[in-house]
Amino acid sequence: MGKLLYALIAGIVGAGIVHIATLLLIPTVSDIDTWTRLSNLGTLNAFHRVEHVGETAISIRALDPTFEVAACRFDLNDGPVQVISDLSAPFWSLSIYNRRGENIFSINDRTANEPNLDVIIATPRQVVELRKSLAPEVDTAIIAENDIDEGFVVLRAFVEDASLMPTVLRFLESASCDLY
Amino acid sequence: MFKSIVLIGLALVIALGGGSWLTYQSVTGVERFGGLQVGLWIAFPDFGTPNADPYAKARIARNGSLPLGAAEGVRFFAEKDSNGRDLIFGCDYIIEGSSPIARLWTLYASSNDEVPLSSEDDWPSVLNSRQIVRFGTNAITIRIAPSARPGNWLAVKSTRPGTYHLVLSLYDTPVATNAGLVDMKFPDIRREGCNG
Numbered sequence: 001m002g003k004l005l006y007a008l009i010a011g012i013v014g015a016g017i018v019h020i021a022t023l024l025l026i027p028t029v030s031d032i033d034t035w036t037r038l039s040n041l042g043t044l045n046a047f048h049r050v051e052h053v054g055e056t057a058i059s060i061r062a063l064d065p066t067f068e069v070a071a072c073r074f075d076l077n078d079g080p081v082q083v084i085s086d087l088s089a090p091f092w093s094l095s096i097y098n099r100r101g102e103n104i105f106s107i108n109d110r111t112a113n114e115p116n117l118d119v120i121i122a123t124p125r126q127v128v129e130l131r132k133s134l135a136p137e138v139d140t141a142i143i144a145e146n147d148i149d150e151g152f153v154v155l156r157a158f159v160e161d162a163s164l165m166p167t168v169l170r171f172l173e174s175a176s177c178d179l180y
Numbered sequence: 181m182f183k184s185i186v187l188i189g190l191a192l193v194i195a196l197g198g199g200s201w202l203t204y205q206s207v208t209g210v211e212r213f214g215g216l217q218v219g220l221w222i223a224f225p226d227f228g229t230p231n232a233d234p235y236a237k238a239r240i241a242r243n244g245s246l247p248l249g250a251a252e253g254v255r256f257f258a259e260k261d262s263n264g265r266d267l268i269f270g271c272d273y274i275i276e277g278s279s280p281i282a283r284l285w286t287l288y289a290s291s292n293d294e295v296p297l298s299s300e301d302d303w304p305s306v307l308n309s310r311q312i313v314r315f316g317t318n319a320i321t322i323r324i325a326p327s328a329r330p331g332n333w334l335a336v337k338s339t340r341p342g343t344y345h346l347v348l349s350l351y352d353t354p355v356a357t358n359a360g361l362v363d364m365k366f367p368d369i370r371r372e373g374c375n376g
Contacts, residue, residue: 003183003184003187004187004190006187007187007188007190007191008190008191008194010191010195011190011191011192011193011194011195011198012194012195012198013195014191014192014194014195014196014198014199015194015195015196015197015198015199015202016199017195017199018195018196018198018199018200018203019198019199019200019202019203019206021199022199022200022203023203023206023207023234023235023238024234024238026203026207026237026238026241026242027237027238027240027241030241030242032242032244033240033241033242033244034240034244034245034246037244050246052296053298058244059244060244060245060246061243061244061245061293061294061295062245062246062255062290062294062296062347063245063246063296064286064288064296064306064347064349065286065288065296065298065305065306066286066288066306066308067286069246071246091283091284091351091352093249093251093252093253093351093352095246095248095249095252097246098230100237100240100241101228101240101241101244101245101246101247102228102229102230102232102237102240102247103228103229103247103248103249104229104230105249106248106249106250106251106252107251108251108252108351108352110283110352111251154246156252158284158308158351160308160310160311161311
């Protein structure tokens with residue numbers, strides 16, 4: 001009887017250890033994370049529309065139906081990335097996520113310097129290089145300094161009613177996400 | 181000898197099975213930890229940020245969502261009415277109170293696994309702050325019903341009985357960056373009657 005109790009206690013303690021171990025492993029080994037889902041949409045360094053429903057929709061949860069969303073994956077090991085558009089929309093916001101899908105930087109059209117979108121995503125080391133280069137674009141762009149390698153940037157635009165849909169889609173299509 | 185093998189086997193089964201089961205239970209279903217409750221509404225401002233707890237980190241790695249950043253906004257959920265009952269299909273609800281402090285907000289009903297409910301017949305399954313009728317004050321009154329209602333109407337219907345929750349997303353809001361949240365008044369959700 002004492003041995004059975006011993007085995008039960010060992011099992012429960014073991015369950016705790018297994019629980020903690022699996023929980024901490026999930027972010028590393030998950031093959032259904034947001035990055036993987038977005039990779040089904042297309043290549044790096046291009047915005048792809050994240051559709052709500054339809055055949056090409058990837059299952060992204062909790063997507064506000066009032067917003068149109070586009071996402072672009074990048075790898076800062078290839079160089080800094082510039083997210084730029086010459087159009088605007090009634091309300092847009094931009095978020096940068098790391099490889100694990102954690103939101104690490106966000107702006108909206110009013111916290112940006114100008115209503116138009118112009119953000120350069122770079123690592124601290126690349127920012128030093130950018131400042132040294134004294135390129136005029138660097139003065140006006142928002143420099144999003146993030147110490148990451150792979151990540152993705154998500155652009156959301158508000159669709160107040162259906163009549164604004166073409167404007168918003170043009171805005172999302174005009175956004176580029178090329179290496180700077 | 182045989183007895184100790186059985187006991188070791190039992191310990192292993194409890195450890196592996198119980199541990200995996202606990203992990204599965206804690207990363208599926210509705211988020212429960214670290215919420216910020218304002219009236220009937222709850223938000224998880226740290227969810228999907230590097231500051232999140234290990235449970236939220238495991239959850240974000242599995243559920244494939246794009247959590248809002250602080251400059252974008254904050255999302256509030258409600259799953260109970262003012263009497264503490266679950267929100268169920270087939271009942272009418274009235275959402276009443278002052279308009280949330282935000283540049284814009286949206287309201288929609290969502291299934292319990294966070295998929296927005298849509299209506300095939302172009303009924304209003306989502307409302308936003310710029311299209312609602314306000315009757316000259318900052319107060320809002322929104323009716324949730326399976327068939328058309330006067331004023332602001334959010335269509336929520338389903339062929340099967342069940343529960344759902346409401347999602348109120350505030351965009352460009354001081355709520356996301358300000359700790360003075362507790363003083364905020366959020367709209368109330370009242371059940372008005374059920375037809376089925």
